[in-house]
Amino acid sequence: MSLEAVAKKAGVSTATVSRVLNGLTVVKGSTRARVMKAVAELKYHPNLHARSLAGGRSRTVGVIVSNLDNPFFLDIYRAVESDCHAQGYEVVVANTAYTAEQLASSVRLMLGRRVAGLAVIVSEVDEEVVAELSEANIPVVFYDVGRAGKNITKIRVNYRKGVERIVEYLTSLGHSDFAFITHHAALGPLNERQNALYDSLKIASPKATVRVVVDSDSLDGGRQAARELLRSAPVPTAIMCVNDLMAVGVLKELRERRIRVPEDVSVTGFDNIKLSEFCHPALTTVHIPRDLIGHTLFHSLTPDASGSAAAGREYVIDPEFVVRDSTGPARSSDVFAR
Amino acid sequence: MSLEAVAKKAGVSTATVSRVLNGLTVVKGSTRARVMKAVAELKYHPNLHARSLAGGRSRTVGVIVSNLDNPFFLDIYRAVESDCHAQGYEVVVANTAYTAEQLASSVRLMLGRRVAGLAVIVSEVDEEVVAELSEANIPVVFYDVGRAGKNITKIRVNYRKGVERIVEYLTSLGHSDFAFITHHAALGPLNERQNALYDSLKIASPKATVRVVVDSDSLDGGRQAARELLRSAPVPTAIMCVNDLMAVGVLKELRERRIRVPEDVSVTGFDNIKLSEFCHPALTTVHIPRDLIGHTLFHSLTPDASGSAAAGREYVIDPEFVVRDSTGPARSSDVFAR
DNA sequence: GGCGACTCTGTAAACCCTTGCAGAATCGGC
DNA sequence: GCCGATTCTGCAAGGGTTTACAGAGTCGCC
Numbered sequence: 001m002s003l004e005a006v007a008k009k010a011g012v013s014t015a016t017v018s019r020v021l022n023g024l025t026v027v028k029g030s031t032r033a034r035v036m037k038a039v040a041e042l043k044y045h046p047n048l049h050a051r052s053l054a055g056g057r058s059r060t061v062g063v064i065v066s067n068l069d070n071p072f073f074l075d076i077y078r079a080v081e082s083d084c085h086a087q088g089y090e091v092v093v094a095n096t097a098y099t100a101e102q103l104a105s106s107v108r109l110m111l112g113r114r115v116a117g118l119a120v121i122v123s124e125v126d127e128e129v130v131a132e133l134s135e136a137n138i139p140v141v142f143y144d145v146g147r148a149g150k151n152i153t154k155i156r157v158n159y160r161k162g163v164e165r166i167v168e169y170l171t172s173l174g175h176s177d178f179a180f181i182t183h184h185a186a187l188g189p190l191n192e193r194q195n196a197l198y199d200s201l202k203i204a205s206p207k208a209t210v211r212v213v214v215d216s217d218s219l220d221g222g223r224q225a226a227r228e229l230l231r232s233a234p235v236p237t238a239i240m241c242v243n244d245l246m247a248v249g250v251l252k253e254l255r256e257r258r259i260r261v262p263e264d265v266s267v268t269g270f271d272n273i274k275l276s277e278f279c280h281p282a283l284t285t286v287h288i289p290r291d292l293i294g295h296t297l298f299h300s301l302t303p304d305a306s307g308s309a310a311a312g313r314e315y316v317i318d319p320e321f322v323v324r325d326s327t328g329p330a331r332s333s334d335v336f337a338r
Numbered sequence: 339m340s341l342e343a344v345a346k347k348a349g350v351s352t353a354t355v356s357r358v359l360n361g362l363t364v365v366k367g368s369t370r371a372r373v374m375k376a377v378a379e380l381k382y383h384p385n386l387h388a389r390s391l392a393g394g395r396s397r398t399v400g401v402i403v404s405n406l407d408n409p410f411f412l413d414i415y416r417a418v419e420s421d422c423h424a425q426g427y428e429v430v431v432a433n434t435a436y437t438a439e440q441l442a443s444s445v446r447l448m449l450g451r452r453v454a455g456l457a458v459i460v461s462e463v464d465e466e467v468v469a470e471l472s473e474a475n476i477p478v479v480f481y482d483v484g485r486a487g488k489n490i491t492k493i494r495v496n497y498r499k500g501v502e503r504i505v506e507y508l509t510s511l512g513h514s515d516f517a518f519i520t521h522h523a524a525l526g527p528l529n530e531r532q533n534a535l536y537d538s539l540k541i542a543s544p545k546a547t548v549r550v551v552v553d554s555d556s557l558d559g560g561r562q563a564a565r566e567l568l569r570s571a572p573v574p575t576a577i578m579c580v581n582d583l584m585a586v587g588v589l590k591e592l593r594e595r596r597i598r599v600p601e602d603v604s605v606t607g608f609d610n611i612k613l614s615e616f617c618h619p620a621l622t623t624v625h626i627p628r629d630l631i632g633h634t635l636f637h638s639l640t641p642d643a644s645g646s647a648a649a650g651r652e653y654v655i656d657p658e659f660v661v662r663d664s665t666g667p668a669r670s671s672d673v674f675a676r
Numbered sequence: 677g678g679c680g681a682c683t684c685t686g687t688a689a690a691c692c693c694t695t696g697c698a699g700a701a702t703c704g705g706c
Numbered sequence: 707g708c709c710g711a712t713t714c715t716g717c718a719a720g721g722g723t724t725t726a727c728a729g730a731g732t733c734g735c736c
Contacts, residue, residue, distance in 0.1 A: 001722095002721090002722055002723090003722060003723060004722080012685075012686085013685065013686045013687075014686090014722085014723080014724095015685070015686060015687080015688095015724080015725075016684085016685060016686075018723065018724060018725085019684095019685085019724095019725095022724080025684085025725095026683070026684075027684070027685085028683080028684060028685085031684080031685080043470065043473070045446055045449045045450045046450055046722080046723075047391070047450065047452060047721085047722050047723070048387075048447075048450040048451050048452070048723095049386075049387040049388075049390040049391045049396070049451070049452060049721090049722080049723090050387075050391050050691090050721070050722030050723040050724090051722080051723055051724075052387040052691090052723090053385065053387040053388050053391055053690095053691050053692065053693085053721095053722080053723070053724090054690075054691055054722075054723040054724040054725085055691085055723075055724055055725090056691070056724085058387070068412070068416065069412070069416070074406070074407070074412070078406070078407070081433070090447065092430055093431070095419070108383055109386075109428065111383045112383045112384055112385065112386040113386050113387070114385060114386070114387060132381065135381070219612055219613075219616050223616075248616055249616065252616045252618070255618060274557055275557075275613070278557050278561075278586055278587065278590045278617075279616075279617065279618075280590075280593055280617075280618050339692095340691090340692060340693085341692065341693060342692080342693095350715075350716085351715065351716045351717075352692090352693075352694090352716090353694080353695075353715070353716060353717075353718095354714085354715060354716075356693065356694060356695085357694090357695095357714095357715085360694080363695095363714085363715095364713070364714070365714070365715085366713080366714060366715085369714080369715080384692085384693075385691085385692055385693070387691090387692080387693090388691070388692035388693040388694090388721090389692080389693055389694080390693090390721095391691090391692080391693070391694095391720095391721050391722065391723085392692070392693040392694040392695085392720080392721055393693075393694055393695090393721090394694085394721070
């Protein structure tokens with residue numbers, strides 16, 4: 001079970017076994033073979049805790065996300081995971097459910113695990129956590145929140161650009177009566193999208209109106225929000241959703257009410273999750289390159305070939321507008337007038 | 339940073355600090371306060387590796403699943419996670435991508451982490467792994483594969499019953515020309531569904547035909563399979579999918595080809611993932627209670643109030659047939675005849 | 677055959693915590 | 707004020723690895 005048992009069986013010292021297992025020092029071929037044999041026979045698994053403890057490092061990176069149930073976050077996690085495994089790292093993931101408390105406890109957990117690096121992909125970061133992390137002395141990377149610093153990299157997406165493209169497109173189709181469906185309105189990154197919406201509209205269509213509805217970040221939340229929205233006339237001609245997941249919920253509710261998309265109402269999402277392509281009608285949305293984000297996250301956390309992690313940098317990633325079938329010209333007469 | 343630093347700062351021994359932090363022994367109020375203060379001031383995080391090493395236990399449970407990208411597995415994982423956190427356990431998850439190699443390496447990883455218990459929710463288990471796990475001397479629970487044993491619990495779902503219900507329903511609607519869309523045909527649990535299909539049909543509609551198409555377990559895989567299926571006439575009147583994820587892909591492809599569901603073709607899924615309710619048409623499927631599975635998994639891994647984990651048991655969970663809008667009477671004339 | 681230079685291996689300390697055991701402090705009761 | 711019981715605390719061993727350091731072999735060459 002332990003290194004010592006293997007050592008005894010192979011007739012060597014624990015140091016030698018350790019060296020064989022880690023393979024960074026040269027061990028004579030015959031010795032190595034004996035050790036390997038003993039390892040196999042004993043079905044020995046090194047105790048990872050002891051290893052991390054003794055080694056000081058851990059070859060594990062931590063990932064903290066807001067909502068694993070949203071495929072957007074899952075995709076990022078999976079991208080990081082894939083890079084990690086390719087490089088022999090493990091990943092541990094934690095979910096905050098958009099709460100600051102769970103973020104704080106997840107951070108503590110990760111620090112307790114002595115992760116080699118930590119990716120924080122949440123919307124609810126607070127100053128205290130940032131401070132704690134910058135003192136932690138491990139590479140940290142924030143997505144969307146916080147700011148670059150000593151050992152802190154930051155990655156953000158130019159949401160504004162994505163929103164602008166949507167607004168341009170929709171206004172060019174004659175829309176001026178908007179709804180914005182979002183979740184947890186207080187959160188920074190979402191505010192950015194909302195503010196970008198106002199700003200863009202101010203230019204593209206100054207007299208446009210926007211009704212905002214807030215619900216939870218889920219299919220049901222989107223549906224619920226649509227229901228709320230439709231409770232009071234007039235029905236907007238375009239519904240922009242803060243993300244695809246909620247948009248798909250919206251589509252469902254509209255369909256149940258026999259409101260046609262895009263003939264009666266246009267709907268847009270954000271993220272371009274796989275689902276947006278498979279729902280009906282396929283969703284007009286903004287693609288956020290989760291793969292690229294994942295790779296960048298991983299890169300920011302691990303010392304690369306050149307030896308040092310490029311901490312302190314700030315990356316900005318551009319999204320990409322994707323037109324599909326959920327958007328069309330604004331309806332001319334209000335078929336929903338009561 | 340270390341226990342010792344805290345101890346020094348608080349003017350006590352490391353043992354006392356440890357006791358304060360773990361709270362299982364009584365420590366005098368004033369001492370406790372001093373220690374807590376020191377902990378706070380130093381922003382001390384216990385080193386979890388050292389803790390697990392010293393304590394011998396780890397309060398971490400491992401979960402291994404086949405395909406995290408399928409919401410079915412994600413839901414189970416999340417259910418386990420939620421129970422774990424409620425009881426102060428951590429969870430670590432690994433994905434096998436349906437390969438035996440990744441399963442083996444995940445198992446080794448988990449064993450190396452000295453997890454307190456391990457849930458194996460995969461389709462590709464082999465004997466060697468089972469043997470290794472039963473020697474590991476920690477509670478293990480298999481979902482769908484393996485068999486109960488010394489410290490091994492097994493949970494399985496009565497798929498057969500679900501398939502029977504689908505078949506009964508479809509044949510009663512006049513269907514006799516079937517397709518079965520599945521993935522990785524060699525895997526046990528999926529075979530069970532497929533065999534159940536044959537068996538049920540033998541009774542319900544002996545002259546019925548079944549065409550089988552295999553593709554990957556994903557939205558794209560479902561779509562691809564549908565494409566493959568439609569390549570050769572005649573188009574079946576009912577397409578049964580091995581799970582909802584693939585079924586949603588099938589729906590997409592059918593829609594693109596203007597094949598109406600359920601008027602022209604009926605489609606069924608399996609699992610009842612959230613998405614099956616939000617796609618269009620909403621999917622007729624078989625509900626598999628992931629929450630219940632998750633709770634049962636957790637229960638099987640952790641010593642309950644009575645002190646001992648109920649290992650060696652075998653649980654069978656019944657699925658539930660859910661009729662929605664993707665199924666209807668078989669079309670009478672073959673509108674697709676060429 | 678002896679010497680130096682390598683190559684390989686062992687010894688032992690360190691990593692940070694938990695916990696059994698025993699000693700110290702405190703308390704109640706007389 | 708003393709004693710025993712009780713509560714609290716410290717000592718030190720151990721848990722399974724890594725790794726610096728030094729020692730033991732091996733080899734080639736003069």
